[in-house]
Amino acid sequence: MNPDKMFADSGIEMVVDRVEDIDAAQKQLKTAGGKAIPYDKLILSPGSKPFVPPIPGGDLDGVVTLRSLSDAENIRTYLDTHNPVKLVFVGAGFISLEVAALLKQVPDKQYGIEIIELMDCPLPLMLDPELGKIIHEHLDGNGFNMRMGQKVSKIIGQDDRVSAVELDSGERVDADMVFMNVGTRPNLELAKHMGLEMGQYGIKVNEFLETSNPDVLAAGDCIENYHFITQKPVPIQLRGPAVIQGRLLAKRLAGYDIPFPGLLGSSAVKLFNKYIAATGFNETQARNEGFDPVCATVQSGSKHAMIPGMQPWTLKLVFDRDSHRLIGGQIISDSEAPVKEIDAVNALIVGRQTISDLVTLMCAGNPDCSSEPSKEPITIAAEQALQQVRPASSVRGV
Numbered sequence: 584m585n586p587d588k589m590f591a592d593s594g595i596e597m598v599v600d601r602v603e604d605i606d607a608a609q610k611q612l613k614t615a616g617g618k619a620i621p622y623d624k625l626i627l628s629p630g631s632k633p634f635v636p637p638i639p640g641g642d643l644d645g646v647v648t649l650r651s652l653s654d655a656e657n658i659r660t661y662l663d664t665h666n667p668v669k670l671v672f673v674g675a676g677f678i679s680l681e682v683a684a685l686l687k688q689v690p691d692k693q694y695g696i697e698i699i700e701l702m703d704c705p706l707p708l709m710l711d712p713e714l715g716k717i718i719h720e721h722l723d724g725n726g727f728n729m730r731m732g733q734k735v736s737k738i739i740g741q742d743d744r745v746s747a748v749e750l751d752s753g754e755r756v757d758a759d760m761v762f763m764n765v766g767t768r769p770n771l772e773l774a775k776h777m778g779l780e781m782g783q784y785g786i787k788v789n790e791f792l793e794t795s796n797p798d799v800l801a802a803g804d805c806i807e808n809y810h811f812i813t814q815k816p817v818p819i820q821l822r823g824p825a826v827i828q829g830r831l832l833a834k835r836l837a838g839y840d841i842p843f844p845g846l847l848g849s850s851a852v853k854l855f856n857k858y859i860a861a862t863g864f865n866e867t868q869a870r871n872e873g874f875d876p877v878c879a880t881v882q883s884g885s886k887h888a889m890i891p892g893m894q895p896w897t898l899k900l901v902f903d904r905d906s907h908r909l910i911g912g913q914i915i916s917d918s919e920a921p922v923k924e925i926d927a928v929n930a931l932i933v934g935r936q937t938i939s940d941l942v943t944l945m946c947a948g949n950p951d952c953s954s955e956p957s958k959e960p961i962t963i964a965a966e967q968a969l970q971q972v973r974p975a976s977s978v979r980g981v
């Protein structure tokens with residue numbers, strides 16, 4: 584399907600150009616190509632850009648970030664032209680690890696992969712340390728050199744091209760190419776120039792994604808998002824919320840009053856043969872947010888035990904001790920099937936389900952495509968959590 588044709592057939596004019604200026608008083612924007620476009624309502628969604636920490640050497644040839652298609656093309660060109668062998672990834676979030684795992688699997692290439700991460704475990708925004716450790720070992724086993732709890736302080740070059748990174752410890756790690764993946768920042772230049780109100784993490788919007796200017800709405804990576812559970816601002820930027828917000832904006836303009844509920848940061852990643860997914864708060868984050876978490880970790884199987892091809896998977900659920908409500912989940916699996924169970928966890932959080940609600944959850948079961956009902960991990964996790972919160976007086980004979 585040609586998306587341009589789809590828009591054209593719907594009477595939507597596409598202009599491929601860079602917006603350089605927006606005059607909010609005149610309700611008109613100007614493009615780099617010199618076009619002036621008037622508007623009644625404006626939807627801003629310029630996304631975000633990779634954050635490069637201000638360390639010496641960050642601008643050397645061979646230090647790359649990945650955001651756009653042209654970034655990907657530049658990376659490809661650098662790989663093809665300079666044949667780097669020692670690849671250093673700064674940051675162990677899902678973008679670093681996904682790209683590193685894919686490069687490690689390129690046929691006829693033998694890249695040396697170093698991962699340097701400030702926190703003690705990979706995927707620190709998704710996983711608690713004990714689950715992060717499983718991924719650490721998995722990546723070790725696939726030939727990565729994992730340097731956790733280390734900070735890059737300098738990038739060193741030779742003839743303007745990267746040759747090593749220096750760590751806070753003073754240690755030097757040889758590098759033919761450095762991938763910087765340490766976060767993103769919203770593109771706020773146009774919004775600031777228009778005088779829109781800013782939040783802590785982006786353009787401030789209300790529950791209907793309206794900005795401080797009644798004729799301007801905004802969505803995606805550029806806005807300040809709210810967490811569904813705490814309703815506090817969060818710096819989470821993901822595709823799922825951006826898509827839903829885009830649809831909601833259209834509905835808003837069509838006259839619907841559907842508020843955006845806030846987000847849970849649901850995300851998933853595949854690293855070699857492991858699938859990882861998370862939603863809501865992990866135990867560490869829950870504690871940092873002031874919750875007293877009750878957690879349960881359950882080992883299960885992607886199929887019934889007697890079916891060939893059954894793969895193991897692990898689910899950790901996090902509950903709030905005070906309200907008994909489910910507030911987060913993490914999955915590590917050797918099969919892709921259980922990953923989408925994180926969406927069930929997401930829906931249960933949104934439905935404000937508690938431990939006692941979940942002990943009666945009845946999932947669809949089939950030997951070839953689900954855990955055995957007796958090993959269905961959400962219900963078992965709820966059973967385990969129940970043991971941790973039951974009052975002593977409820978125990979028979981006490």
Ligand SMILES: Cc1cc2nc3c(=O)[nH]c(=O)nc-3n(C[C@H](O)[C@H](O)[C@H](O)COP(=O)(O)OP(=O)(O)OC[C@H]3O[C@@H](n4cnc5c(N)ncnc54)[C@H](O)[C@@H]3O)c2cc1C
Nearest residue numbers: 600601602628629630631649650803804820821822823825
């Ligand atoms: C490598 C990578 C992998 C990712 N993987 C996942 C994933 O697996 N799951 C997930 O949920 N999220 C993922 N994300 C995040 C996800 O891509 C973003 O959250 C999502 O694209 C945000 O949508 P958006 O519309 O706000 O911004 P974008 O998709 O970035 O779109 C913004 C667009 O605005 C354009 N633009 C900016 N300024 C101007 C201007 N002045 N004039 C005209 N156009 C302009 C940009 O060129 C861009 O095309 C990934 C991101 C990266 C970089």
